[in-house]
Amino acid sequence: MTGIAPHKALGCCRGCDSEALHVLHEFGVAPIADRLLDPAGTTEDLSAPLTLVLCTDCGLTQIRETVEPRYLFHEDYPYYSSVSKALMAHFHASADTLVETLELGEDSLVVEAASNDGYMLRRFKDAGIPVLGIDPSDGPVKAAQLRGIDTIHGFFNLDRACALASEGKKADLFLANNVLAHVADTHDFVAGIAEILAEDGVAVIEFPYLTDLVDHCAFDTIYHQHLLYLSLTATAPLFERHGLFLNDAERLKVHGGSVRITVSRTARTTPRLEALLADEARRRVKEPVFYTPLLERMEELRHDFRVMLDAYRSRGQKIVGYGAAAKATTLLHHFGVTQDDLMFICDKSPWKQGLEMPGTRIPIVAPDALNGSEASAVVILAWNFANEIMAENADFASQGGEFVVPVPDFVITRGEYMRAAL
Ligand SMILES: [Zn+2]
Incomplete structure (x- = not known):
């Protein structure tokens, strides 16, 4: 249906x-x-x-x-932040730095929106600092509570912040990682931050950085759940409306290029924030011209992809995909891929195996289906992990198979693709 x-x-x-x-x-x-x-x-x-x-x-x-959010976010979606070791190391290092620079202690309070399974808060808790998480997803909240991390099951918004503030719960540090761009009512969320922040509290917020999306041609991160694509230029006024100011910004490598901002009630800036804002102004991020290279590249990649499909088909060769992440949906849609083009898509997640991609209804299978299949090529839909996926499937190439890396450059390779990891 x-x-x-x-x-x-x-x-x-x-x-x-x-x-x-x-x-x-x-x-x-x-x-x-x-x-x-x-x-x-x-x-x-x-x-x-x-x-x-x-x-x-x-x-x-x-x-x-x-x-409507109920069609976008599933309560039962089993995403646990703690599963990724690299991300855990990233957030724990960030927590350690914050404990030190903000001089947090047993009288402080750290509040996190979208705290998931307590992947970051546990680091503060282990250091003896009181924490409070807020998250709407069932399983991860239970996992956090089992670990003794105080977590409210629900969304963070202004009402929630007012209720907590009336109980005397004010945040010396407020965290929000990869959630600001997902909330439908941005101002309600930011007003909530202004409400819950202690007078001299700071908010530290991470989100994918717009300039990385444009520079890496990560158009496949554009989908219904991601409502905002944030530059610092556009982010500052969102906070200023609520009496909050961007104090600092740091670029990060996670999630294909992110930025971590520090926000407080005091108007002050660091040289690196000023440098990033100046760079955005120079690149004219507020104007359509900034997006021209991205939009042109998207069309070129689609063209290259269609030519590749036709070439394999004309030789009677079959193709499969690898990586059934959310962004694969946008990629397949933009490239006009149908069930006739890809036999199946491999994915390591047992939760996804046996299901089908939305729209195309291409079946998702375990990676071992690749061996012994008739496939001549694998399109790496999770292109930001291309090198890793090719290394894990080196046998496929040694038996004559080819890998297609469709973004950010269109490459057909036997496994030697090495563009710097994004
Ligand atoms: Zn506007």
């Missing part, structure tokens, strides 16, 4: 309410990413229009359509 997911199209900017929304790219009616389908047909295959727009007044890049 297919259908259009209930959604609303914006009439004005999510940040500044301006009606000056410039359409950067229309993806058309795109499947809802991460909504993997049961082959038995019990899950409705939902799509919705997906349009990338730029507010030419404040520079905020955003998705025009807001799909």
Whole structure:
């Protein structure tokens, strides 16, 4: 069963309410990413229009359509932050630095929105610092509570912040990693931060950085769940409306290029924040021209992909995919891939195996299906892990198979692809 997911199209900017929304790219009616389908047909295959727009007044890049959250975020989605060792090391190092620089102790309080299974808060707790997590996903919240990490099951917003503040719970440190761009009501979320922050408290927030998306051509990170694509230029006014100021920003390598901002009630800046803002101004991030290289590259890559599909098909050769992440949905949609093009998609996650991709209904299978299959090539949909995936499947190449890395450069290789890891 297919259908259009209930959604609303914006009439004005999510940040500044301006009606000056410039359409950067229309993806058309795109499947809802991460909504993997049961082959038995019990899950409705939902799509919705997906349009990338730029507010030419404040520079905020955003998705025009807001799909009802209950179709986007599953309570039972078994994503546990602690599973990724590299990410754990990243966040624990960040926690250790914050404990030291903010001189946090047993009288402090650290509050985290979207705290998941307590992957970061546990580091503060282990250092004897009181913590409070807030997260809407069932399983991870239970996992956090089992570890003794005080966690509220629900969303962080202004109402929640007011309730906590009225109990005397004010945050000396407020954390929000990879959640700011996902919330439909940005101002309600930021007003909540202003409410819960202690007078001299700081908020430390990470999100994917817009310039990395553009420079790495990571167009496949554009989907309905990601409502905002943030530059620092567009982020500053979101906070200033609530009496908060960007104090610092640091670029990070995680998630294909992210930025970590520090926010407080005091207006002050670091030289590195000023340098990043100056760089954004030089690159004209508030203007459509900034996006031209990305949009042109997207069309070139689609062309190269179609040529590749035709070439394999004309030789009677079969192709499969690798990596059924959310972003694969946008990639397959943009490239116009159908079930006829890819036999199946391999993914290591047992939770995904046996299900089908939204929209295309391409089956998801365990990676060992690759060996003994008739496939002549594997399209690496999780292209940011291309080297790792090729190394793990070296046998496939040694038996004559080819790997197709479709982004950020279109490459067909036997396994020697080495573009610097993103
Ligand atoms: Zn705006």
